Amino acid sequence: MRIFDPHIHMTSRTTDDYEAMYAAGVRAVTEPAFWLGQPRTSAASFYDYFDSLVGWERFRAERFGIRHHCTIALNPKEANDPRCAGVLDVLPRYLAKDGVVAVGEVGFDSMTAAEEKAFARQLELAAEHDLPVLVHTPHRDKVEGTRRSLELVAASGLPPERVLIDHLNEVTVDLVADSDCWLGFSIYPDTKMDEHRMVRILADHGLDRMIVNSAADWGRSDPLKTAKTGRAMREAGFSEDDVDRLLWRNPVEFYGQSGRLLLDPVDADQAATFEGNSVLRGQRPE
Amino acid sequence: MTDLRDKTARDRLAELIDEVTATPARIAVLFPAVARAVARGPADPDDPDGLRTPRVEDTARVALLRAAAQGWDRASLVREVTALYRHGDADEKRAVLRALDHLDLADAALDLVGDALRGNDTRLIAAALGPYAARHLDAHGWRHGVLKCLFTGVPLAAVSGIAERGDAELARLVEGFAAERRAAGRDVPDDASWLLDRLDKEN
Numbered sequence: 001m002r003i004f005d006p007h008i009h010m011t012s013r014t015t016d017d018y019e020a021m022y023a024a025g026v027r028a029v030t031e032p033a034f035w036l037g038q039p040r041t042s043a044a045s046f047y048d049y050f051d052s053l054v055g056w057e058r059f060r061a062e063r064f065g066i067r068h069h070c071t072i073a074l075n076p077k078e079a080n081d082p083r084c085a086g087v088l089d090v091l092p093r094y095l096a097k098d099g100v101v102a103v104g105e106v107g108f109d110s111m112t113a114a115e116e117k118a119f120a121r122q123l124e125l126a127a128e129h130d131l132p133v134l135v136h137t138p139h140r141d142k143v144e145g146t147r148r149s150l151e152l153v154a155a156s157g158l159p160p161e162r163v164l165i166d167h168l169n170e171v172t173v174d175l176v177a178d179s180d181c182w183l184g185f186s187i188y189p190d191t192k193m194d195e196h197r198m199v200r201i202l203a204d205h206g207l208d209r210m211i212v213n214s215a216a217d218w219g220r221s222d223p224l225k226t227a228k229t230g231r232a233m234r235e236a237g238f239s240e241d242d243v244d245r246l247l248w249r250n251p252v253e254f255y256g257q258s259g260r261l262l263l264d265p266v267d268a269d270q271a272a273t274f275e276g277n278s279v280l281r282g283q284r285p286e
Numbered sequence: 287m288t289d290l291r292d293k294t295a296r297d298r299l300a301e302l303i304d305e306v307t308a309t310p311a312r313i314a315v316l317f318p319a320v321a322r323a324v325a326r327g328p329a330d331p332d333d334p335d336g337l338r339t340p341r342v343e344d345t346a347r348v349a350l351l352r353a354a355a356q357g358w359d360r361a362s363l364v365r366e367v368t369a370l371y372r373h374g375d376a377d378e379k380r381a382v383l384r385a386l387d388h389l390d391l392a393d394a395a396l397d398l399v400g401d402a403l404r405g406n407d408t409r410l411i412a413a414a415l416g417p418y419a420a421r422h423l424d425a426h427g428w429r430h431g432v433l434k435c436l437f438t439g440v441p442l443a444a445v446s447g448i449a450e451r452g453d454a455e456l457a458r459l460v461e462g463f464a465a466e467r468r469a470a471g472r473d474v475p476d477d478a479s480w481l482l483d484r485l486d487k488e489n
Binding site: 050055129 | 318319321322
């Protein structure tokens with residue numbers, strides 16, 4: 001099983017996770033820019049975070065044989081803090097970089113005017129930088145948030161096939177299926193979706209434009225949920241080719257629209273250093 | 287790999303240069319895209335990280351920054367060069383450091399050299415100790431930069447100005463480094479011995 005996890009926050013995960021992911025078949029990931037569990041208080045805090053997404057985390061993943069990409073954006077939660085608004089003016093510098101494969105996560109958190117303004121502006125930036133878009137749908141008032149997100153996407157003029165609407169479930173899947181956008185599902189231990197419910201959605205809707213991710217982060221989550229979904233599919237009668245399509249070819253097709261995927265196999269050299277720091281602490285090569 | 291001898295790469299670079307010449311602010315998004323838009327790779331296969339010889343994309347980025355600089359006064363130039371470095375990934379930071387000596391900055395970009403010398407990325411240390419640092423960095427900072435090369439394995443062939451700036455105080459620092467290595471039963475790097483010989487003859 002080869003796996004591209006199209007949404008995972010590796011900054012919050014350990015090297016044990018990287019090893020377990022590789023063993024389960026994960027060979028590439030995309031790490032969307034989001035919040036860190038604790039609010040940032042300035043734009044400069046975002047810059048250091050973005051720098052780690054295009055620098056240190058990419059390097060760290062490669063040490064474990066995994067290609068790391070990222071998406072860059074001002075997330076909806078922090079779009080509400082005027083101290084962070086300056087980030088929008090600096091985003092173009094990051095949206096121009098190699099390995100940045102979409103604008104995201106954009107979308108709604110609490111359905112405020114500030115969130116909508118940042119969302120609309122970042123849809124424009126996606127058009128300007130010829131990048132796909134990753135849309136986060138909210139935990140609260142999800143149906144209305146999903147519906148309004150689709151309206152903004154339609155108003156932006158972006159082709160729907162360049163937009164992925166994420167964190168869907170049984171009550172929002174039909175809204176997005178009718179829009180021609182891609183459909184993302186985050187498989188979690190106890191919230192969002194689980195792998196068995198996911199398999200039922202796949203049985204009902206097919207595999208077109210379907211994306212499955214672990215969305216693993218600093219909360220209770222599981223970076224192996226992509227592999228577990230693949231196994232649940234096989235148990236339910238889906239073929240190996242179906243699993244490969246869902247877990248590899250679909251995310252490659254979506255993010256490949258950026259022209260910036262880095263999918264050649266990694267020559268995992270654990271002795272390499274990034275800015276002088278090896279992930280092998282205290283075992284620096286002489 | 288393509289390089290700048292390739293006509294397609296040269297043509298693409300010429301297009302980018304035309305674009306920043308017309309609108310210098312475009313460099314904010316064109317500078318990061320250079321490797322993918324023009325070419326990338328080592329200019330010298332024996333120097334894959336571009337420590338001694340700038341990589342192909344470094345050379346292209348320097349050319350682009352020089353073109354944009356024509357459209358700015360000193361204050362704007364300092365502001366934009368600083369921003370390209372601040373928001374650059376390691377490749378972009380290296381190219382900014384390589385460009386400093388080609389730009390009319392006087393000593394206004396010394397903070398960038400200091401940032402690079404505080405880190406441990408050998409690619410940035412090498413690029414930071416080029417002609418710009420040889421010309422502008424104070425004696426203490428420059429000597430410690432050279433010493434850091436010996437610690438981190440940056441070849442001294444990457445450092446500009448050793449003939450002009452090497453002095454007795456640098457010799458004292460390098461001798462202290464060599465003495466610690468010998469006391470620990472470790473080899474003294476060839477570059478340290480070479481530098482000590484050279485400074486000894488001069489002083």
